Amino acid sequence: MKKIALLLTAFISLTALQSCTIEEYYDENYNEGYSQVFELPNETLSTQEDAYTYSATWNFTKPIYNSDNVLLYRWQGNSWTLVPVSYNLGGNDLVKYDYDFTRYDVKVYFSANFPVAELSSAEYNEFVYRQTFRVVVVPGGFQQKMNFSDYNATISALGLENAPIKTMTLKK
Template sequence: MKKIALLLTAFIGISALQSCTIEEYYNEENYEGYSQVFELPNETLSTLEDAYTYSATWNFTTPIFDGDNVLVYRWQGNSWTLVPVSYNLGGSDMVKYDYDFTRYDVKVYFSANFPVAELSNAEYNDFVYRQTFRVVVVPGNFQQKMNFSDYNATISALGLENAPVKILQTKK
């Protein structure tokens, strides 16, 4: 009887330690044209995270795959700059952009090493008000080693030169 109880306990223990996994596969149907580029045009980073940080969040039109990566670029008047990026305002004052993402959305942060309420009107207009970002989804199986800081080279490597740029809506 003790052997049956021991075997039953071992079986239940082994069964309980098993975990469920969900595997995503890139196949012809869902991989075709999967690399994507989105634009976040003329957006104001208006959510006050804390005294030092503004942010804005955008929902993807469809969830991205778990293994995918996201790159964010900021338009600087004549070129796209890869985020994260920092700017020196003079003296010890610094501002920076950063981002994070999930399968469902992307969030861009603007932060300063001083309270953002102290930004001058010109600084606010240059860094917070009506900013344009591009979000590039890089498939998890993308094998090419490259420097992603060049937006045009990234788009070319992903085969997105002629792809439509989709507009994302700000998350409410």
């Protein structure tokens, strides 16, 4: 009798699990309409977080979805470089860029392993003053596996080759 009850319980449990469904909504135009590129042109990372870190924050024109991801690229004079990125200035001196984002904004950090005030004028101009960044919003529904370090390939995969590049406002 115990075996029959056990089999009956297992059968009912399996039947109950089979009847559960998960409905997923996928809008085929999601990537086309929501992937976006923003430019942060010629801005100085002027907010001093501490002696070793400067930053700047830009607001999105409208909040992005919670499921979206953000990629940040820095213009290096002839190409876009994916951030985070580090540079060796010689000896033990290193500087790097990093960022974080929320649904509402993107914050870019420039930091060094020495006080930023000790940068030479040329280094300050190269790394802190009038920097240009691009923010690429990647929809949460984007399923293609790829190496995002190539800006042009990323833009192509997202279908943004001819999309207008919007600007973001610097948060004061």
